[in-house]
Amino acid sequence: MSRVTTATLQEMKAKGVKSTLLTAYDYPTARLLDEAGIDILLVGDSLGNVVLGYENTLPVTMEESLHHTSAVARGAERAMVVGDMPFLSYQTTVADAVWNAGRYLKEAGAHAVKLEGGRERADAVRAMVETGIPVMGHLGLTPQSVHQFGGFRVQGKSEDAARRLIEDAVILEEAGIFSLLLECVPAELAEEVTTDLCIPTLSCGAGPHCSGQVMVLHDMLGFSGGKVPKFVKQYANLHDVIIEALTTFKKEVQEGVFPGPEHCYK
Numbered sequence: 723m724s725r726v727t728t729a730t731l732q733e734m735k736a737k738g739v740k741s742t743l744l745t746a747y748d749y750p751t752a753r754l755l756d757e758a759g760i761d762i763l764l765v766g767d768s769l770g771n772v773v774l775g776y777e778n779t780l781p782v783t784m785e786e787s788l789h790h791t792s793a794v795a796r797g798a799e800r801a802m803v804v805g806d807m808p809f810l811s812y813q814t815t816v817a818d819a820v821w822n823a824g825r826y827l828k829e830a831g832a833h834a835v836k837l838e839g840g841r842e843r844a845d846a847v848r849a850m851v852e853t854g855i856p857v858m859g860h861l862g863l864t865p866q867s868v869h870q871f872g873g874f875r876v877q878g879k880s881e882d883a884a885r886r887l888i889e890d891a892v893i894l895e896e897a898g899i900f901s902l903l904l905e906c907v908p909a910e911l912a913e914e915v916t917t918d919l920c921i922p923t924l925s926c927g928a929g930p931h932c933s934g935q936v937m938v939l940h941d942m943l944g945f946s947g948g949k950v951p952k953f954v955k956q957y958a959n960l961h962d963v964i965i966e967a968l969t970t971f972k973k974e975v976q977e978g979v980f981p982g983p984e985h986c987y988k
C-alpha cells in the first residue's frame with residue numbers, strides 16, 4: 723500500500739475525489755484510522771483539550787506533541803501523518819518555526835506539519851518549505867487565537883473578513899503550503915477559496931465544497947461525551963458503549979459472575 727503524499731492529495735483534487743482527515747493521538751487509534759483508509763492523520767493540538775484535559779490548545783508543548791505524533795506515526799502505514807505545531811513553536815521567529823517543524827519529521831516520523839494563520843506566517847512557511855518540510859495551512863477559526871477572538875465563533879462572515887481570508891489563502895499558497903484547512907467559515911466562502919486555489923482545501927465546519935473533510939475523532943465517535951460543534955456528525959456513540967461495558971463489568975464482579983471458570987487457570 724503506497725503512502726498518501728502531497729502529490730496524492732493534489733491528484734485527488736484534480737479528479738474530484740474527496741479526501742478525509744481525522745485527528746489521532748495514539749498508536750491503536752492510528753492503526754484503526756489507517757485500516758479504514760482515512761487519508762490524513764492529524765495529531766492536532768486539540769490533543770490539549772481532547773486527550774490531556776486542558777481547557778484549550780494553548781498549553782500544549784512541543785514535547786507533548788512530538789510524543790503523541792511519534793505514536794501515531796508508528797501506527798500509520800498508508801496515511802499521511804501531520805503534526806500540528808503548538809502555540810509559540812512557530813510564531814516567535816522563522817528560525818524557531820523551521821527548527822520545530824523539522825523536529826516532527828526528524829524525531830517523530832511525521833510527513834508534514836500544520837500551523838495556524840495567514841499572511842503573518844508567510845515568511846515562516848516559505849522557510850519551512852525551502853527546508854523540505856511540507857506545510858498545511860489553517861485559516862478561519864484558529865483556536866490558538868481564542869483569547870483574541872473572544873470565544874469560538876464562525877469566521878469570515880463580514881465582507882471584509884471574507885476578502886481578507888481569501889487574500890491570506892492566496893498568500894499561503896504562494897508561500898508553498900500543500901493544502902489548506904478551513905475551520906468554521908461559511909460554506910460559500912470555502913467554495914470560493916477552493917475554486918481560487920490550485921492546492922486542496924479541507925473543510926472543518928466549512929461546508930461540502932472543499933476538497934476534503936475534517937473532524938476531531940473523539941467528536942465524531944461520540945467519545946467526548948460532551949457537547950460537539952454544529953458541524954460535527956456523530957457516526958457512533960462510544961461514550962454509551964463504553965459506559966455500558968464498564969458498569970456491566972462492575973456489576974458482574976460484585977455479583978460473582980466475573981470471572982467465570984473459563985477465565986481461570988487450573
Ligand code: KIV
Pocket residue numbers: 745764765766767768769806903905926936937938
Ligand atoms: O487540532 C485540531 O484538532 C485541529 C482541527 C482543525 C482538526 O486543528
Ligand code: NA
Pocket residue numbers: 766767768779806865
Ligand atoms: Na489544531
